[in-house]
Amino acid sequence: QQRQLDNVGRLTRGLAHEFNNLLTTIGNALDLIALRPGADGRTQALVDLAHAAADRGSLLTRQLLAFSADQTLVREPVLVQDFLLDALPVLRRACPAGIEVQLDLTSDLPPIVTDGVQLHSAVLNLVLNSGEAMPQGGTVTITAEVEQRLAPDLSQPMRRHYVAIAVTDQGNGMPPDIAERASEPFFTTKEIGKGSGLGLSQVFGFVSQCDGFVDVQTAPGRGTTVRLLLPVIEEVEHV
Template identity: 35%
Template sequence: MKERASPSDTATGNLPPLDPGNATFVDFAGRLGHDLNNLLSTVIGSLGLIREENIANEDQEGQQLVDDALSASRDCADLVDRLMIAAGKQLLRPQRVAVNSILRRLTPLLTQTLPDNIDLQVSLAPGLPDLDVDPDRLEAAIIDLVVNAREAMPSGGELVISSGAGKASGTRLALESDRLYVQISVSDVGSGIPEELRDRVLEPLFTSKPSSAGRGMGLSMVNGFVYQSHGALSIDSEPGRGTRVTLHFPPAD
């Protein structure tokens, strides 16, 4: 891990961030998520009671059926949570955090998730101001970006996580142009994002992968979290050369 003395330049040529504050989407997601969570809490609680009864009666077949139903219900609850995150309607627990400390702590875990043909490099700018964000959600966002980068490089290559600071001037981000923002970037040398998909990659449930590969919530979840944290997400990508995703956060007061 190396420390670099100069802050990163603000990225240019960024996609304007998808606004999770779109009134129709947020209202729909909020109402649906609230109602579904209430229903799922009842279902999961009731299944738990039935499971305990099956265990007491040594009903292994019934216990297996309940376990399958519990697993499906929890998956559904997780999907609802992801929808709420993508809509910027999640419950956040912000606290003062040091970006570089989080990145240092995550590095060993991230290294273990990468195959041998991917070289993880971490470049941290010293002296960055703290952030006022939910640390668990920030870690989850970084992990999501690294997973996306890993999947974009099946043949391997260099994956770079960097921290820095810069202004939003010269970009199309919906941020104050003269304010300093703390930036976290994840860069890969993978396939890049085709031009025809660049306006859609932040849409909830959009994915270019086969339907069996997942629900396509990763980038939209990250974008929802950053938006709700008063920041923005930018993407620089070139087909055949790779992608850089940057999270821009205002410093803590």
């Protein structure tokens, strides 16, 4: 069984890298089209639409690499407020018509140490899931604030400060049995061809690698809030 899993992992890595190369070429070609003299508003709108599709494809390749364990975090200090403000245009572009993305950030958030690229993928995953949960349109709200929590999975209880990035929607929500399985790789309630089932799995795996954790609050008809708690740069305090 382990040999079969290793083979699947190698195949997945190979496919992800090949698709990533193709998407890079597509993105470069779109940029050149947009820069051509005489490109009008309609051309730019089509380029933006194609870029949004390429962004989703790139996200899927990162999910595949995470699933195949071919993912190395490049840790660096990240200012969450600046990070989310910079990411907002891409998040809005990736959402379908009728979905608005809003930020509600606490000022003077402390820095965290994480991989900015993987954090971008995680937030984009959550925003896309929230948008899909509201087929009639609605607002996805992203908040960020500081919380103090007991650090999980430590032999000695310690308190740490975390930056909590929350993505909230007013969509369909999930019953408890579905919510419990939401982080499983390839688990999805979507129709074939409309979801890989890797999104939340990638989010949970990435946050765990950062020594953080994920909270999911959801109920049928009441929407969903997914919170990523990532430790700030500081020393832990013994309880």
